[in-house]
Amino acid sequence: MKRRVYLAAISVLITSTAPAQTIAITDGTVHTVGPNGTLENATVVIENGRIAEIGTDVDVPDGSILINAGGKIVTPGLFSPTGQLGLSEVGAVDGTNDAIQRGDDFSAAFDAADAYNRRSAIIPITRIEGVTRAAITPFADEPDELGNTSRVLSGLASVVQLGDSGDYLTRRGAAVVVNFGEAGSSVAAGSRAAAVQQLRTALTDAREFGQNMDAYDRGDWRELSVSRADLDALVGVLEGESSMIFNANRASDIELIIDLTREFDVNAVIIGGAESWMLADELAAAGVAVIIDGMGNLPGDFDHLNARLETGGLLADAGVRVAFGAGENTHQARNITQSAGNAVANGMGWDDALRAITLAPAEMYGVDSEVGSIEIGKAADLVIWGADPLELTSYPEQVLINGESIPMQSRQTLLRDRYLQTDSDKPPAFRN
């Protein structure tokens, strides 16, 4: 009985909000992750899918759809900072995986966003847990059956919104992904130094190209080491328009990244960063951000010898921008809350941890003017939580993306509901 009442309440929300409507969420404990901090008994007004007002003394426009949060916690939508949502349906089914480019192309320009499938069954599974935006990141992997290998550069990462309507892309080509450390060694010439050399050559050529583009296009310039498309992608990095994401874990690789960041003046983000806590101050000084797996504390390889659970807190305390991956970042992107919660258990401030799964990744991909916090003018990605969002026993009661209440339903909830019906005489296939 309890369940029926609950579902009925939610269905009101589902049918009542569309992007163009004015919505007011009232009586929320609103963690804005913005200048307004945390507000009790607060109201958030949404107009045209964007946040129009926030405060404890807000006039709700006439005709607004009202959602009473009943004192519950409201946060910005969560932001998965890495992974292959929409690029991978079933890990071991090759035809459903589109995040790896192998072969001869030097793949700075490989644009996986063109393979994005917004109708993936994984997306509703993820968003009903509060994740509203995700970076989709190409990556390097083992050679395929024909011996084609991944490259030092994996291609372009983009940011997507997980709602059903509107443009799925928040930002195309927000970063170029680079493989350093053991991953870089395996795709370069057997040494991580070779990966560094390839990147340095490509960036140097791209800088030359950027300064002599007209001559290059006229054919009055020497041939450069990578294709025109790759040069364009790298010029974006050199001009600060997009970030450069480095897969790296060992402290020595991280030191090298800090040096490269200064040499080429790029906005660097490290994914992995197992030993990043050893260089927290240096990373802060260089403005290099880190996406960590908050639960990785074992030396999975020699790049992870000093992995530990306190990394998130140590980095945040030093002033490093931190975001959390979830270990397996596609199907389990929803578990970024677990990473954040474990970081808090191991010394990170709660507000820092919430920032690490909302605003911090938005900043890393240059979309923080659009999403990541509850601020006037930003997209209305909001989550109303039953309890503390970092607790695993807690769950979202409603998720809004661009001001639209998404159906709190997924392929998994359909399976659940089918097999909850134990009183049926019919086989499961007939329980609809």
Add this chain to the structure above:
Amino acid sequence: MMKIPRCTTVPLSAVLLLAACERGVQYDGPAPYSSHYRPLPSEATILKGATILTGTGERFDDADLVMDDGKIVAVGTDLDENGKVVVDASGKWITPGVIDVHSHLGVYASPRVNAHSDGNEATAPNTAEVWAEHAVWPQDPGFVTALAGGVTALQILPGSANLFGGRGVTLKNVPGQSVQAMKFPGAPHGLKMACGENPKRVYGTRGVAPSTRMGNVAGYRSAWIDADDYRNKLQSSEKGQDEAPKRDLKLETLAGVLDGEILVHNHCYRADEMAIMFDIAKEFGYKITAFHHAVEAYKVADLLRENDTCAAIWADWYGFKMEAFDGIRENAALLDRAGACTVMHSDSAIGIQRLNQESAKVIGAAARVGIDIAPERAVRWFTSNAAKALGIDDVTGTLEPGKMADVTVWSGNPFSVYTLAEKVYIDGALVYERGNDDVNPVTDFTLGTSALHGGAQ
């Protein structure tokens, strides 16, 4: 050929003694490959004023726990503290030590370099002759990080490349110099079997059987026919009716299953495959102790209950391969509701550190559909039910008097993400205390790194 001498054995160690007996050799000391585990020194201890989940489904608030001589003495209020080390546990929660039925620590040790890849003898679809314990590297830092997650016992299994992967071994999580020093005294061996995609992929891509699920099933049945034949010959020879067959390590393991001395731990994802495996067990007269991974167990929860077979599962892994596509977070909740033996397992050096958190995910998912799971119920998934699946529930897995004092003290409710294991006792000895370098083990491999204790500080 020499006849096998008759040996008097206790059931749990029968398999170990068989090896000595069959060679006609009598040993003065312990049988080869037997446990050399000795508990660390302990003192009579009282933990006072805690919330205690006993693993039997009960909860005591503001209660005490007394341990002495390595055993649980009592759980209750106002217990006598005379002559005991008194530990203030107010505000803490106490549970039986965490037990993981599915680990590859030591056989896929950190660092995960090729030289440490010892979990899958993927050279033939039936390698029932191999034993995981012959490859366990006790210096795996993962044992220590698991300890920091409250884990007191764990089963190390071979991988799932083969139809029959070999024998698993249950360990006390007290890092020792050899696997024998960690073996859980008296614990039965497990036999790892695997359904589905893995065996048919590993061998099918090499152009040998099995390449289909049909081939998988034919492989199991053929092996059981051989095992049955071997067992009949052994039994005739014991009656003096026939010569003993030459020892066969593979068939010895399978015969141990038919004798009920080795427990079947069957990697199996899909509901329909579990139903087939039950028929094979019926055909050859053995019991499936547990299905592992079992992401679709919720679809056949009644079948599992009727066969008294546990489902050892993750909270939420899904989607990484086709047979894992239908995984749901409510799996454990639906199994538990149906009265099936529900076990939370890890299959992961990271996951083993947080079986409490994995269970918390299920509690949250179940609450969404109005199924309320109390902490004293969920704790059974990684304590008493896990002990049952390993055949050690008569000696550990709950806080009942007389059982081994395998105990975890948590900083708070173990189903909160903010809670950490603070103290871990194994056989009454304090083996781990958060932040106390004088107590905590450090593996040889971890020495010299900045993140001592494998990162669990």
